[in-house]
Amino acid sequence: MRANRAEEWTRWRGWVSDQRQSGQNVAIFCREHGLREWQFYAWKKRVREGEAARFVEVQVKSTGKVAEAKPAVGGAIEIRLSKGRSLVVEPGFDTSHLQALLAALETEA
Secondary structure (H helix, E strand, O other): OOOHHHHHHHHHHHHHHHHHHHHHOHHHHHHHHOHHHHHHHHHHHHHHHHHHHOOOOOOOOOOOOOOOOOOOOOOOEEEOHHHOOOEOOOOOOOHHHHHHHHHHHHHOO
């Protein structure tokens, strides 16, 4: 159940970000994506409130060493990437797998 909720949040954050970047108004964007306008506005508010309360900007500095990852108390971490993409990392993730995935994503244009 928790994964479904995280996926839903990720999907809606992506749509809200895509709409912002598209320059389209909400009605046109929703029509083109098969979304209900009232639902989009409700999620846009949730996303905005969630971003204000839960997200902070992080500057990544490479030290050449891989630190041992310790899961955050209480849940997943979302890593927001360019073009509205994001990764949701659950507690207990494999750090080498995440590092390889991020390296592959950073090389994409």
